[in-house]
Amino acid sequence: MSYVDEVYSKTVEDNPGEYEFHQAVKEILDSLKLVIDSDEKKYRDASLLERLIEPERIISFRVPWVDDSGHLQINKGYRIQYNSAIGPYKGGLRFHSSVNLNLLKFLGFEQTFKNALTGLPIGGAKGGSNFDRKGKSEREIMAFCQSFMSELFKYIGDDLDIPAGDIGAGSREIGFLFGQYKRLAGLHCGALTGKGPSFGGSPIRTQATGYGLVYMLENMLRRHGKGLDGKVVVISGAGSVAVHTIEKIQQFGAKVVTLSDSNGYIYDRDGIRLDVVKQIKEVRRGRIKEYLDEVPTAVYEENKRIWNIPCHIALPCATQNELNLQDARTLAANGCIAVVEGANMPCNREATDFLLGSNLLFMPGKAANGGGVAVSTLEMRQNSMRMSWTFDEVDEQLHKIMAEIYEKTSDAAERYGVKGNFVAGANIAAFEKIADAMMSQGFV
Numbered sequence: 001m002s003y004v005d006e007v008y009s010k011t012v013e014d015n016p017g018e019y020e021f022h023q024a025v026k027e028i029l030d031s032l033k034l035v036i037d038s039d040e041k042k043y044r045d046a047s048l049l050e051r052l053i054e055p056e057r058i059i060s061f062r063v064p065w066v067d068d069s070g071h072l073q074i075n076k077g078y079r080i081q082y083n084s085a086i087g088p089y090k091g092g093l094r095f096h097s098s099v100n101l102n103l104l105k106f107l108g109f110e111q112t113f114k115n116a117l118t119g120l121p122i123g124g125a126k127g128g129s130n131f132d133r134k135g136k137s138e139r140e141i142m143a144f145c146q147s148f149m150s151e152l153f154k155y156i157g158d159d160l161d162i163p164a165g166d167i168g169a170g171s172r173e174i175g176f177l178f179g180q181y182k183r184l185a186g187l188h189c190g191a192l193t194g195k196g197p198s199f200g201g202s203p204i205r206t207q208a209t210g211y212g213l214v215y216m217l218e219n220m221l222r223r224h225g226k227g228l229d230g231k232v233v234v235i236s237g238a239g240s241v242a243v244h245t246i247e248k249i250q251q252f253g254a255k256v257v258t259l260s261d262s263n264g265y266i267y268d269r270d271g272i273r274l275d276v277v278k279q280i281k282e283v284r285r286g287r288i289k290e291y292l293d294e295v296p297t298a299v300y301e302e303n304k305r306i307w308n309i310p311c312h313i314a315l316p317c318a319t320q321n322e323l324n325l326q327d328a329r330t331l332a333a334n335g336c337i338a339v340v341e342g343a344n345m346p347c348n349r350e351a352t353d354f355l356l357g358s359n360l361l362f363m364p365g366k367a368a369n370g371g372g373v374a375v376s377t378l379e380m381r382q383n384s385m386r387m388s389w390t391f392d393e394v395d396e397q398l399h400k401i402m403a404e405i406y407e408k409t410s411d412a413a414e415r416y417g418v419k420g421n422f423v424a425g426a427n428i429a430a431f432e433k434i435a436d437a438m439m440s441q442g443f444v
């Protein structure tokens, strides 16, 4: 059995029932076969893949907080410090009822590769809780965040581990977490990113993932003789990634016709109205169904697949495994030319393989959504230099970073004889950097 296959079998055996984790490991290992098989002994002797797959440290803790009726609630809290070969641990905190160790291991593993691909000096991490802010009062959310940080603060720091947001953890939650961090650590430093601009945050962090996604998409289309102007776009999700993707892609002349949340999707054939979406999501913190109150000509569907809507470009920006093989086939049959992942691993393996075998352009999340963590790293840079950059200055750097990610991804694919396979390209380019750092640092 090849080294790669052996390590995969062992991963499944040692981590039973952790399907998303197996899925993420398999996708990456399959791409790495191209690299490992040519020099198997070197990697096997260093147990490099085993070390890459096993997180450096997993922290698991209890999060007690008091709800508005005076009852003590208990949530689970985690931080996975996955890999620090190329820099301090970096990655978001996900607060959602689905959070468990399996999910965070998949996300942390992916993050290690995504972060390496940005070209910036950051290792990989992920954390979070099974706490769900939906239906909670502002005070309850603050109480939870303060309790979560009371434990987490022991393990983070601006040169050690720098958490940020993810699903369920936006600028409000990061603000509460930072307030508590500052109080406990007695330091005002960049130990968290995604902070408000008035206390050390980057002016463009909220927009960064969505904007970066569109820069990547535009770049990829342009390299293939295509453009965004006049294209019809289907986007899933209604969080910060989806909203800022809509904002930027509209500036390029494309028309977004959908958005969705966990209850259903909105289809607006005239083009989604961003002002209405922002009002619902950012001001009222409501559900997207409320879009109909402002735009009665739109349609709201609860039990239908969003990917059945004909489009030129599909951008899954909601969550993992939201686009399956049937969806991918439907998109292709409807004339879709590009699928770019805004979420982490939103296309399942069968869909990914289908897309790679079709003539659609497909860009995986770890290349396409790296703009968020890249701007987080610029925020760290600003904090340690005690300075701030303007919106335009950071936007320009983001543009450049996304173009470089595209270059590295496409170049690695070409070097290994799989031109246009950006999944292999992204995994290989990231691996080359992490492997080099790990090999140089000895057996740790």
Ligand code: GLU
Pocket: 090, 091, 092, 093, 162, 163, 164, 165, 166, 167, 193, 344, 369, 370, 372, 373, 374, 376
């Ligand atoms: N949660 C985001 C991601 O998946 C951002 C992480 C960060 O900024 O550290 O990349």
